[in-house]
Amino acid sequence: MCYIKDLYKYEGEEVTIKGWVYNRRSSGKIVFLLIRDGTGIVQVVVSQGKVSEDVFGLCDTIPYESSVIITGRAYKDERAPGGYELSFENIVVVSFAEDYPISLKEHGIEFLMERRHLWLRSRKPLAVMRIRSTCIKAICDFFDSKGFVRLDAPLLTPSACESTTTLFEVPYFDTKAYLSQSGQLYMEAGCMALGRVYCFGPSFRAEKSKTRRHLTEFWQVEPEVAYATLEDVMKLAEGLVEYIVASVLDKNSLELEILERDTKLLKKIKNPFGSITYTEAVNLVDMDWGGDFGAPEETKLSNMFEKPILVTGYPHEIKAFYMKRNPQDDRIALNFDMLAPEGYGEIIGGGQREDDLAKLEERIDEYNLPRKHYEWYLDLRRYGTCPHAGFGLGLERTVAWICGVHHVRETIPFPRTIDRIYP
Numbered sequence: 342m343c344y345i346k347d348l349y350k351y352e353g354e355e356v357t358i359k360g361w362v363y364n365r366r367s368s369g370k371i372v373f374l375l376i377r378d379g380t381g382i383v384q385v386v387v388s389q390g391k392v393s394e395d396v397f398g399l400c401d402t403i404p405y406e407s408s409v410i411i412t413g414r415a416y417k418d419e420r421a422p423g424g425y426e427l428s429f430e431n432i433v434v435v436s437f438a439e440d441y442p443i444s445l446k447e448h449g450i451e452f453l454m455e456r457r458h459l460w461l462r463s464r465k466p467l468a469v470m471r472i473r474s475t476c477i478k479a480i481c482d483f484f485d486s487k488g489f490v491r492l493d494a495p496l497l498t499p500s501a502c503e504s505t506t507t508l509f510e511v512p513y514f515d516t517k518a519y520l521s522q523s524g525q526l527y528m529e530a531g532c533m534a535l536g537r538v539y540c541f542g543p544s545f546r547a548e549k550s551k552t553r554r555h556l557t558e559f560w561q562v563e564p565e566v567a568y569a570t571l572e573d574v575m576k577l578a579e580g581l582v583e584y585i586v587a588s589v590l591d592k593n594s595l596e597l598e599i600l601e602r603d604t605k606l607l608k609k610i611k612n613p614f615g616s617i618t619y620t621e622a623v624n625l626v627d628m629d630w631g632g633d634f635g636a637p638e639e640t641k642l643s644n645m646f647e648k649p650i651l652v653t654g655y656p657h658e659i660k661a662f663y664m665k666r667n668p669q670d671d672r673i674a675l676n677f678d679m680l681a682p683e684g685y686g687e688i689i690g691g692g693q694r695e696d697d698l699a700k701l702e703e704r705i706d707e708y709n710l711p712r713k714h715y716e717w718y719l720d721l722r723r724y725g726t727c728p729h730a731g732f733g734l735g736l737e738r739t740v741a742w743i744c745g746v747h748h749v750r751e752t753i754p755f756p757r758t759i760d761r762i763y764p
């Protein structure tokens with residue numbers, strides 16, 4: 342057996358591929374079968390007269406997405422998408438498919454999302470999933486090569502990390518638990534043990550937001566570094582994003598082409614990216630000081646720059662309780678968001694953490710958080726506290742930007758949003 346992507350190794354030889362009928366067309370005496378196997382698509386040429394009438398008839402009528410094992414001879418054809426075709430020799434039908442609901446014609450997004458389990462087989466979703474996979478590997482390679490230790494954070498938690506208004510509650514024996522919004526607090530414990538750590542897994546937000554940037558379940562990578570400052574992790578974030586983009590450009594040119602992604606700007610993603618303060622950003626989009634950027638402002642801001650832009654020093658009121666405040670200006674946090682260009686908006690949020698016990702205790706009260714759930718977190722300030730910083734990068738938003746797809750729901754295999762939990 343041979344995978345379609347490896348056909349070039351078997352020029353002139355007889356090969357067997359196992360896959361599905363992606364498409365089929367006929368010109369009377371010749372049937373062209375497009376077979377996909379997950380690694381690629383190959384055209385199989387079946388000529389009347391060279392095979393029995395029964396077999397020819399079978400190839401001419403086999404339903405889309407039937408599973409088949411095909412034997413044929415590989416030959417080079419410049420015009421073929423992968424550069425190779427198969428001249429047909431034999432077919433074994435593993436299963437005749439029923440009438441396939443997805444055709445090559447345009448379907449509405451709701452129709453496709455309802456059939457996501459099948460739609461994943463199509464060319465564009467496949468290209469996005471391959472790019473997602475490249476991004477995941479690039480993220481791990483980046484941190485592993487820098488000496489970070491991957492440390493898994495729990496998904497069932499007793500309390501909020503980001504905001505109590507977006508927690509999913511689940512019954513937990515005699516009590517309640519919450520699905521994790523972020524592994525950060527646990528990574529803070531981790532970095533005090535291992536120096537540099539990262540977690541990479543799902544995060545949950547019971548967001549009522551219906552924007553193209555919001556999922557209720559998304560993947561986040563969260564590095565945390567002991568003795569690091571805001572500036573240190575801003576540099577780390579730039580390095581990470583540069584590396585992810587370079588990896589995709591290097592490994593996924595075919596997929597970017599399938600997605601018709603204009604890569605002109607992606608090729609310019611080189612360090613340093615540049616940064617502006619929140620105050621400067623507010624002036625750029627004609628907003629009052631103090632509020633968070635809404636979706637339109639975020640889009641506007643992100644369209645003003647060719648590379649990702651780092652926005653620093655947000656008002657602490659609109660940020661989480663754990664943020665350290667700027668010693669020169671107590672109104673603002675030592676934080677940053679990274680906004681991707683081309684209208685994609687925030688892909689990273691992070692900053693320096695409050696490392697002073699008394700101040701952190703004050704914040705926990707100010708934010709009305711139940712103190713007893715945070716005692717372990719306060720312990721990190723009781724036993725060897727030190728400056729530390731980190732950030733979280735949202736995988737789906739990053740993939741959406743790199744792929745140039747409009748909505749994050751297309752960048753995760755099975756999206757969960759406010760109005761979708763099926764399939």
Ligand code: 4AD
Nearest residue numbers: 523525555556559563688689690691731732733735
């Ligand atoms: O800005 P956020 O909420 O930051 C945190 O959770 C920090 N605890 C991270 C840290 O410092 N360790 O989320 C981080 C990133 C966002 O920039 C965004 O890319 C993504 O996670 N994100 C979402 N992606 C999809 N759907 C949502 N509802 C998201 N919420 C956040």
Ligand code: MG
Nearest residue numbers: 678687689690
């Ligand atoms: Mg954020």
